[in-house]
Amino acid sequence: MSAEKISPIYLYRGILLHARYGAYALLLLAATQAHAATGGEEAVLLDDIPVVLSASRLSQPVNEAPVAVTIIDRQMIKDSGAWDLSEIFRLVPGMYVAYHADPYFSADSTVAYHGMVTTTTSDRMQVLIDGRSVYSTLFGGVNWSDLPIVLDDIERIEVIRGPDSASYGANSYSGVINIITRHPTETQGKMVSVAAGNGRKEAIVRFGTKNGALSYRLTASVREDAGEDANIKNATSAFTFWTLNKYDNKTIQNLNLRADYQLNSADTFELQMGYNGGPREVGEFNNVSAISRKAENHFEMLHWRRALEGGGELSVQAFHTVERVYASLKDSDGVSNGDAILRRYDIEVQHTFSAFQDARLVWGGSVRYDQTYAPYYLGVGDNQYLFGDFPYHLRRFFGNLEWRARPDLIFNVGGMMENNSYTGTDTTPRFAANWHFQPGHTFRFSHSRATRSPSVYEKVYDAYWRGPNFYPGLPEMQTERVKSTEVGYMGKLGKVDVDFRLFYDDYSQLIDVRNKRSAAGGNLNAGKAIMRGYEMQLKAPLTDKTRLIYGLSGGGVKSDNVNGVVYSDSLPKYSQSLLLSHKFNDQWSGSLAGYQVAQTKFNATDYNPSENRGYFINGNKRLDARLNYQFKLAGSQAECSLIMQNLGDARYFEYRHDNEVPGRVVRLNFRLDL
Template sequence: MVVKTKKHRVSTGALVLCVACVSATAQSDDGLSESTYLSEMPVVLTVSRLPQRVDEAPAAVTVIDRQMIKDSGAWDLSEVFRLVPGMFVAYHASRTYMTESVVSYHGLMSETMSSRMQVLIDGRSVYSPLFGGVIWNDIPIVLDDIERIEVVRGPDSASYGANSFMGVINIITRHSADEQGKMVSFAAGRGRDETMARYGSRNGDLTWRITASVRNDKGEDSDIHNPPANASFVWTRNKFDDKRIQQLSLRTDYQINSTDTLEFQFGYNGGPRQAGETYDIVAPNKRAENYFTELHWRRELDQGGELSVKYYDAIESSTATLVQTDPAQPPLAANMNNGDVTARRHDLEVQHTFSSGKNTRIVWGGNVRHDTVFAPHDLGGGGIANAGTPDNYEVSAYDLSSIFGNVEWRAMPDLLFNLGAMAETNSYTGTAISPRVAANWHFLPGHTLRLGYSEATRSPTVAEKRWEQYQRITKNHPLLPDLLAEQVKAFDLGYLGKFRNLDVDFRLFQEHYTELIADHRDDAANHGNLNSGRARVTGFETQLKWDISKQTRLIYALAHAEVDSPDVDRIPYTDSVPTNNQSLMLTHSLNSHWRVSLIGYQTGKTHFDRTDYDLAQGREYFIPVVHRWDGRVAYSFRTGKGKGELALNIQNINDSRYYEFRHDNQVPGRTAWLSLRLESD
């Protein structure tokens, strides 16, 4: 049974589940006291930069805690975000600079690098300056060091500036004091294995931990399973995506005195990689080397205030000799096969939080950033430009400075206002101001309405800026105007309800996107407007957390979105958002030793700009609806003074050989692995 919308259909099974859950628990709300409600409401740190209860934050937010990450059975960090309503995840869809998964909120992607969302680790941006987006497997972090993940579902440039365009992911790692003692873990299964070790200790007011891991991952199967009978060779092969990931991270936390703390972090991620696809430019022997160092000083002030200064230095680098594998194309010339990339970022941020009265809290601050990118192929000889481009085009710099602020004002005990904005200046598009205003009304204990409006921008990536120069100089468009920052205006109406055993988050949204940068298409330059894209996205999202019993929990997410766009310059935004996607996680503790989980995902029919099709070879225009089930069975035990866990993880239980993003991007079939974890003090 389905409910029909203007152009699409929505599964009513999900809606019936929502109504049934609310109906089954609503009558128990009478026993929920205000003190119980306040004590159980989670606190988030990301949305406005102020610690706030989730029902007082000025935007919708999903919290993925440590237990959810474990229960999901995720192998890659990117897979965790399949649990977020409205998030599109595609396994190893990116195929040029690196072979990497796509993580995008609300789609609107014209390429695999989802460059319209900001990703932070402990507030440090890992947004790649070259193509935008995130290289998930190159981040120096392991899943086991994550405390929780906060996902802001909607524009958040008021807090984190340009590129926080559709949303923000903030990955918060564990304090070193929470990971003391020794831990080792081993995992092995079909096409993948990992060894990890961690040690944490304390010396007076200094705590520290060090984590090291080695992971081997063969990625997609080399051959596509059961291709169309008349398919050409290119449609029968997956991408080159084998990788070996070596990671090392260090975190120290020092309590200098009663008010001052100093945190230091260092991370390394490196190893051999493969990148590229059949009949394309590939990097068969690529190697990644990524580092970061971070120093963060905090001082506690009176009445809950804080002053903090944070500096980090990050290097994203890789070396590769590129090879042309398409027999119809000539081999790459010597000046075009250098696939090396080095991107370096220096960032300094100051933030001050204080209370100006009994009912008002304020956070404000600013930051300066300097990025440099060296990429001979992508910025010079063989990528966006061509052999005639000057050599100095291989190096590009990007500078940014900003000032931000957010005021939280409790006008009445049950009515809260948040007013925030960021003024940001960058070397590509000049100055932009991104405001946000939101009101949260607790109309009953445990029930909140949120109304919000925000504006956000996205500045061009280094590659997009170089493409503009290429069009102006090499393609003979001397009067082509400069690239502008992309713009969005977003309206948000949310409801958060807390019943005795059920948390409900429901959101209606409408987002108006303008000045969207064309996807390296000559059409846009020929028409004299590189910012030709426009789209309006409307829809709703809901997420439920239902504690069915003390042993059993159900977490469910549903998103429905529709896009209206003129689709100019061959950029079909109209169908680039899955109309419906759903996720479900059911967990149950059989006893103190055994815990099981079942996870299901559904992604609606989707077409992206790079989704090739060929009707003669049985390739449809759309990637069809995707269904997948994962599972995990874990056994916990004690061993001497320590503890351990043995777990069986299974992904794609039904062995579905489906495609994601493109018809030559087939995910692995059923994949299982065993993991053993041992800990001691």
């Protein structure tokens, strides 16, 4: 299947088939545009447009960025009542989140933009913390519980909704998450926070200070998390395997340092260091499980910035990360060595300047070296793969030109040239135009190409299948590719900020190495799919004390599902989220967060009608609440929060029919700023 076989009429008809949700979104867009055309005192320029830093590597108003961006600010994080970092992304239109879906390596959550999840690792999205890639080398994706960060140290999160390999290279295939931490000057003094509830406990201590040109912050935390309930309440089968949840208890110990030094008026040095460790459970009943498993992860990053004349900047960033797991794994064959060590060394240079009048250019390059050691996971049943580190070399050159051709018309043209030791050289260009066709109303068109490189696990399997005992004539594995086109609108309808987009993604060369039929079929890159849909995000200050944030998405995936790898229907027909917050007075505030997802189909192996497990996993919805009280304690600012997740005690499944989320979870949080 290719994009050429699907006409534009088919694309838009497919979008409109998603019942009233797409129709409502399109009607709202039409009403907004009509409102803009009437002129009048309400058709004004937006004076509160947020600035994004991640879309093109340039600082831009969000309505001039070349891609759609969702901004999650500190208040949204608080109001959501989220416990895990991964839970926050339920607020992003088009994002699929499944609680602790992975039972095999980390018992961690799945976070995937636009579905397309054939494994729990969600390996088609790039994740950054202050520009540092935390995309894992072994399976791809991110181990969310292993990140050395606490929610309270996050300033904001920018989520790029769509491919962005032009800015961040391969693996920015479906989207990018950039987590931006708070500057040390914003976290001065001491802070203590403790939380306790059913199955969850946490303590956080933070100290920040400033000494002349040096400011720094040190945060330490420990968390006990009992994870899912031991037994599945609404089991789909009486077979014991399907009545028990996975082993996912974990202890998370974090230590994080950020220091910023203003050398002079032009030069700034930033140092970051972090540690994450502790015992973790992993595995399922009667399957591979960890007798003992302990994580030890750390990173070090140094970032130098020099401010240049005319608003330009020169920066150099270097970082080193280590993800280490000590594990003894038990299965039907006995006890195995489940240790894994993933190392990364990365240095990047970036230069921003005014290329000519009304134009800005950012360009630069980076080199990376990864090492991966994981005897159990990379053994593939053959001793020649059991020992040694698997190296990965990456070299990149990138650039983006922003040109304001007219006051109301902005072009972004850019791309990335990337060479890696697995698949060679790829180029991923992007073109975008943003037209402010009326004051306060913007139309965006963009087209880009993106790639995803194989993970170490996939590369080792590639060599395994092409070995002399299997299919030596099998073509060498290549990168996954996508051609993405979007039409977007941003504007203001009264007090409501509207962000709407239509997207059309043509995926090709999709990788599958876990299914022998892919190798036997003669192509590990045989997968193809067409995805089309819509997204809408609304932000509205209903009053000066009440804020509403609403997200809606819908669409569909069509594929020939070659070799039995099912991509069709892997995108929920619709999903929506609602965050309503209200400040009652100077002391009391509260919020409600609601989520709904249509039925999903993600894991082909889960389909077994004889055990009462159908092709689809039923849709679900839930409601969370937070009540907050602020007060003074011995002259210091204090607050207590009562947080209730899954108020209705809904028992539903995410990702698989044996992955039942926890029921109602209540916790009390106390915080004191000294």
